[in-house]
Amino acid sequence: MSSEQKKNYVVQPGGKLQGNIRVPGDKSISHRSIMLGSLAEGTTEVTGFLEGDDALATLASFRAMGVQIDGPKDGKVSVHGVGMNGLKAPEGDVYLGNSGTSIRLLSGLLSGQGFEITLTGDKSLSGRPMRRVTDPLAQMGAVIDSNEGRPPLTIKADNKLKGINYKLPMASAQVKSCLLLAGLYAEGKTSVTEPAPTRDHTERMLKGMGYKVDVQGDTVSVEGGGKLTATNIEVPADISSATFFMVGAAISEGSDITLTHVGINPTRIGVINILRLMGADITLSNEAVTGGEPVADIRIKYAPLKGIQIPEDQVPLAIDEFPALFVAAACADGQTVLTGAEELRVKESDRIQAMADGLQILGIDAVSTPDGIIINGGVIGSGEVESHDDHRIAMSFAMAALQAGGTIQINDCANVATSFPNFVGLAKEAGLDIEEVDE
């Protein structure tokens, strides 16, 4: 996997971002297009698929379970669905690389298959908490072995699942989706209640494939025993990838950039809301709906930012965007305070600590708290920071160079390929002076 080959970024200070850029396809929707397409009857044609390592790990896992999948080629994938009960036991373990979404959603989907399967991952994934899925799946009747609540996960055969009512202890779309996917195979009704709205791509795609999904307030329910019908899925550009360019433009004078055809699902637009509260100049145009998902072109022009108290209700809606938002906060006038975001500590890295440490190296007053961070805007200097093999930390510090006093080197950036394979090329095209250097 790419994470074994060490790559660093060396980014020269200054510059501005300009032009029209289409960032790669949405990671969450790409994963789900393979999973649900595989279980559907008929062929699902996917366009705009993210050819990043994470979504490719999901794709490879379904191939290993006997699904014929053509592509990806230029973002096009044809998934020849095998129906709800057509998956076959793979030969050997299934390796899911860095991808939390793959392992958590698959653990639910595979709990109802009737064959034993072991899911493994890289060093980062092997350290991530899985009890949040294995505990409720056990309540449904699944038998899953883990390494003290962490991967590898071995899902035993002959699980007879029963629907449950489950109140999520944390706002997590992965856990919600895991249980809904298990619910497709459960006897009776599976209901999941969330403490705050999280991304609803699973629900939208299930409905798009003809499955009845009942949403009552903060509770989503499915009945087991239905079927999925293949459809065409157009994956919008990923707002989480667009975020790096939005923040880059927001902090560098003279910037004016448009990110085209970006998914603006209401459960994903916390970054737009938070940047606007900080004073950013953002306009949306060409709003449309494709495949049940709203999209728009996002134009962002430089405007001075101010520090804010980030509203806690925005946290799940911007959960993957905080590393980049911390860079915006570092360039803002005044103090930015984030609370209620302890989930950031169990992402691909501890994103609160990784960002606080890196920002401090660059001369910014950034102090981590158990559930967030306090950042006093200042002058970004130069230095060598660690990405901790986390794609979003790497790309966030790359954008910080636009406002830096000197060169920023970011170590261990190979995992950018998990979500944004052509980041360096697109960033250069937009105006960032970035080089990727093999170590």
Ligand code: S3P
């Ligand atoms: C995702 C849900 C979020 C997010 C992740 C993708 C998904 O994780 O951070 O990148 O596709 O469902 P959590 O459910 O752990 O918050």
